[in-house]
Amino acid sequence: MFYLKLTLLTKSRCRAEMRKAAAGGDEEAPLQNGSSGRRRAEPQPVEGDDRNSSPGGLQDEYDDNDLGRRREIRSKYRDLINSVQQNREDMLSPSNNRLTEVLDEADKLFQDVRQAREAVLDAHLLVVTTDLGKEKASQLISEGSAFDSTVFAEHLLSFMGLNRLEDEDDEPPNGGAGDGYLPKDAWHRLARRAECCFRTAPSFHYMMGSFYAEPPPPKQRLERQKKAPSKEAKRIMPTQLKKMEESQEEATEKEVERILGHLKSYYQEDPSTPISYYEFVIDPNSFSRTVENIFHTSFLIRDGLARLYLDEDDKLPYIEQVEEVEEEARSSVSRKQCLVSISQKTWRELIEVFEIKEAIIQPPETQNE
Amino acid sequence: MTERKRLSNSQISSQSKRPSSSFVAQEEDEDAMLTQPSTSQVQKGLEKLSPAQVDQKTAEVVQYILVKDQKKVPIRRADLVKNIVKDYRTVYPEIIKRASRIFEQVFGLKLVEIDPKNHLYILVNNLDTPPSNPSPVEHPSNPKTGLLFVILGVIFMKGGVVRDKLVWNILKKLRVDSGLKHDEFGDVRKLVTDEFVRQRYLEYNRVAHTEPVEYEFRWGQRADMEVSKAKILEFMAELHDQDPRSWTQQYKEANPTHTSSQASSSSHR
Numbered sequence: 001m002f003y004l005k006l007t008l009l010t011k012s013r014c015r016a017e018m019r020k021a022a023a024g025g026d027e028e029a030p031l032q033n034g035s036s037g038r039r040r041a042e043p044q045p046v047e048g049d050d051r052n053s054s055p056g057g058l059q060d061e062y063d064d065n066d067l068g069r070r071r072e073i074r075s076k077y078r079d080l081i082n083s084v085q086q087n088r089e090d091m092l093s094p095s096n097n098r099l100t101e102v103l104d105e106a107d108k109l110f111q112d113v114r115q116a117r118e119a120v121l122d123a124h125l126l127v128v129t130t131d132l133g134k135e136k137a138s139q140l141i142s143e144g145s146a147f148d149s150t151v152f153a154e155h156l157l158s159f160m161g162l163n164r165l166e167d168e169d170d171e172p173p174n175g176g177a178g179d180g181y182l183p184k185d186a187w188h189r190l191a192r193r194a195e196c197c198f199r200t201a202p203s204f205h206y207m208m209g210s211f212y213a214e215p216p217p218p219k220q221r222l223e224r225q226k227k228a229p230s231k232e233a234k235r236i237m238p239t240q241l242k243k244m245e246e247s248q249e250e251a252t253e254k255e256v257e258r259i260l261g262h263l264k265s266y267y268q269e270d271p272s273t274p275i276s277y278y279e280f281v282i283d284p285n286s287f288s289r290t291v292e293n294i295f296h297t298s299f300l301i302r303d304g305l306a307r308l309y310l311d312e313d314d315k316l317p318y319i320e321q322v323e324e325v326e327e328e329a330r331s332s333v334s335r336k337q338c339l340v341s342i343s344q345k346t347w348r349e350l351i352e353v354f355e356i357k358e359a360i361i362q363p364p365e366t367q368n369e
Numbered sequence: 370m371t372e373r374k375r376l377s378n379s380q381i382s383s384q385s386k387r388p389s390s391s392f393v394a395q396e397e398d399e400d401a402m403l404t405q406p407s408t409s410q411v412q413k414g415l416e417k418l419s420p421a422q423v424d425q426k427t428a429e430v431v432q433y434i435l436v437k438d439q440k441k442v443p444i445r446r447a448d449l450v451k452n453i454v455k456d457y458r459t460v461y462p463e464i465i466k467r468a469s470r471i472f473e474q475v476f477g478l479k480l481v482e483i484d485p486k487n488h489l490y491i492l493v494n495n496l497d498t499p500p501s502n503p504s505p506v507e508h509p510s511n512p513k514t515g516l517l518f519v520i521l522g523v524i525f526m527k528g529g530v531v532r533d534k535l536v537w538n539i540l541k542k543l544r545v546d547s548g549l550k551h552d553e554f555g556d557v558r559k560l561v562t563d564e565f566v567r568q569r570y571l572e573y574n575r576v577a578h579t580e581p582v583e584y585e586f587r588w589g590q591r592a593d594m595e596v597s598k599a600k601i602l603e604f605m606a607e608l609h610d611q612d613p614r615s616w617t618q619q620y621k622e623a624n625p626t627h628t629s630s631q632a633s634s635s636s637h638r
Contacts, residue, residue, distance in 0.1 A: 085580050128578055138528060147526040147616065149535060153542035155608040156519065160543075182544055187553050190515030197518060197600040201478045201492035204435035 070118060076109055077121035084128050091132055099136070102129055159193070160186035255292070255364070256299040262361050263306060267321045276354065277308060277317035283359035284351045287344050293361050294340055308338075406459045414459035426457050427467045434468070434480065438492045441568040443591070446488035483569060483590035491569065493594050512553050513560070517570055517592075519543065520561065522601050524586055526619055532576070533584040536561070565589070598623035 080102055084091065091098045106125055113119055157180075164180035183189075266275060281293040297319065300306040307320045342350075350356070406414065415423065433453045437444045450458050457464060465480075472478040472492065479495040482488065523539060524531050537547045545551050547558045554560050562584075565571045569591035576583045588596070602623045606613040614620050 088579075131576075131578055138530075147619075149523060149527075149539050150542065151609070152523065152526075152605075153539050156543060159608060187512035187515045188510045190518065191510040191512050193604065194514050194518035195510065197597050197604065198514060199494040199595045199597070200441075201438060201476075201494050203439045203441075205439070 066114075069112065070115060073109055073112055073118050074121055077106075077118065077125055080106060080109075081121070081125050081128055084125070084132060088132060092136060099129060099132055156190070157182070160190050162186075252296065252299070255296045258364070259293065259296050259361055260300055260305055263300070263319070263321050266360065274311075274318040274320050275360070277319045278350050279354055279356055280319050280360050282347065282350055282354070282356050283361065283363070284356045285359065286363070287347050289359070289361075289363055290347055291342065293359075294342065298340070406461065408462075411460050411463050414457075415463060418457070418460065423457075423460065423464065423467075426454065427464050427471065429453050430464055430468045431471050434472075434490065434492065435476075441491075441591070443483060443489035443491050443569055446490065449490075481594055483594060489569075489590075491591055491594065516540075516545070516554060516560075517565065518601070518604070520565075520571065520586065521588060521592055521596055522605060524588055525598055525601055525622075526605065526616070528618070530585050530587055533562075533573075533586060536586055570595075 084099075084102055087098065090096055102125075106122065106129075110122055113122060161183045162180045163183065263275075263280075266280075281290060281297055283289040283293060297306065301308050301319075305322055307322050308317055309320065310316070311318055430449065430453050433449065434444055450461065454461055454464065469480045472480050473495055477494065477496045479493045481491055481493055483491050519539065520536055523536065527535070540547060540557065545554065545557055547561070551557050561571065562573050566573045566589065569589040571589045571592070572587040573584055574587070576585050598619075602613045602616065602619055605616075613623075
């Protein structure tokens with residue numbers, strides 16, 4: 001008993017669903033004056049018969065043949081739905097009658113529909129065809145003169161000042177969009193004429209504009225940028241200096257030897273006349289080289305290869321080459337130390353006084369030449 | 370001053386007719402969720418505030434709306450209340466009423482609520498535009514107006530709804546390709562489906578049951594307020610060198626007061 005009640009319940013629910021599906025299709029129908037309205041009237045009595053039949057009779061339909069048939073019906077419905085969706089553009093054309101054919105086929109299919117699943121598909125097909133039918137009907141709305149969008153576009157192009165090229169070759173320069181080209185102000189021209197159709201509120205803007213807040217940020221950026229390179233530069237410096245110092249030491253020795261060479265050659269020319277210290281070291285062309293010369297000469301004196309003394313008469317310093325003396329004699333000679341300083345002013349004065357025209361100690365570059 | 374007194378009198382008199390004002394507010398207000406003050410509450414609120422305060426708040430609201438309208442995106446009442454009105458929300462209806470009056474009398478603009486449900490406002494020009502005469506003041510024209518005219522015009526002439534494909538086709542004929550970047554308009558698709566829609570010039574809706582997805586365009590709420598169908602039809606007629614009456618359907622829609630002598634069956638087919 002309980003099992004019978006359960007099956008009865010499921011059957012009634014199925015029937016209710018079918019009724020719902022049919023009702024859903026019905027609501028779409030009044031919108032259309034087309035064939036769908038007619039078609040709804042037919043299946044109703046068919047369903048009614050099912051309802052009146054005894055509950056027991058429905059149980060007989062649950063066999064394999066029916067399942068196959070139902071699958072077939074569903075597949076056909078899906079095909080119809082797809083054909084409407086895929087060929088929409090074609091079916092829209094006024095000359096095309098495929099829509100009516102689809103509805104006729106759906107009518108025939110519906111005869112065999114018993115279960116909710118197929119009814120749902122039928123309802124879906126109805127919705128799709130109704131939609132298409134509505135669009136077809138809307139195409140017929142234009143009473144009086146029709147509105148053609150292509151013609152409209154042509155008129156617009158003329159209004160916007162399209163320059164149609166006549167003498168050039170046949171190929172349209174716009175890749176198929178048509179020949180000719182629009183002037184730069186084409187859309188402005190159209191906008192001017194179309195403005196009067198709009199009652200737009202003018203946009204509100206302050207007459208004097210607003211203040212800028214820009215200057216501060218760039219200044220900060222500039223400062224940061226300046227700081228960064230200097231730090232890097234400092235880092236580079238120490239390494240370079242180290243290298244220079246090493247080379248400088250060698251250079252100093254070379255320089256000293258070179259100056260010794262100058263001294264010797266000068267003495268060879270004129271052994272009796274001592275050289276005025278200032279005349280020897282001063283380079284009238286370069287103060288810095290003068291200082292270097294003094295520096296290098298001091299090494300000569302330190303090593304005992306030259307001698308600096310003050311003349312008794314004129315109290316001026318003279319430099320003298322020292323002959324190769326025995327080591328004992330060298331060490332016994334009392335060493336005196338003195339500081340030599342020179343300033344640019346003094347340097348110029350010395351040049352004037354001693355009338356030094358050229359340097360005795362040639363600068364290293366010219367020597368190499 | 371007298372006007373204000375008259376207003377308050379009418380409010381009091383209307384109040385006395387009704388048993389309970391709080392219930393009335395709910396009836397009047399479409400959105401029962403939002404607490405919109407009743408007339409009695411507004412009255413009480415106004416009594417607590419000085420006239421100068423209310424005027425100041427009104428001026429702030431006017432300025433806010435003017436600046437917000439620059440982008441032509443509708444102003445939300447919620448934003449207005451949250452940012453400007455704040456504590457004065459009890460007298461909000463009064464403030465809005467005064468603001469509307471200022472817009473009309475001082476600026477020649479109209480404050481319109483285009484969406485009564487979501488409470489969106491726009492500003493529309495209240496002055497009658499001179500017929501086809503170019504404005505005496507030289508102002509730069511906005512090419513977007515031209516583009517809008519094309520789209521709105523097509524929609525109107527085609528009965529109020531068009532498929533997006535149609536719009537893209539027409540634009541393409543006018544050398545505006547929605548897939549390419551345009552010299553004047555840039556990303557055309559975005560301009561049309563996003564900016565114009567946000568500004569409520571257009572409505573862009575998905576069409577149900579289409580595979581692949583298709584959309585349709587309609588006039589937006591701002592277009593309904595701002596754009597004159599009669600003037601569009603006039604320009605159309607000029608372009609096509611036809612009489613505007615030759616499009617009977619559209620003519621009737623654009624001039625609803627005129628009953629054309631051709632008493633044609635309108636929508637029955």
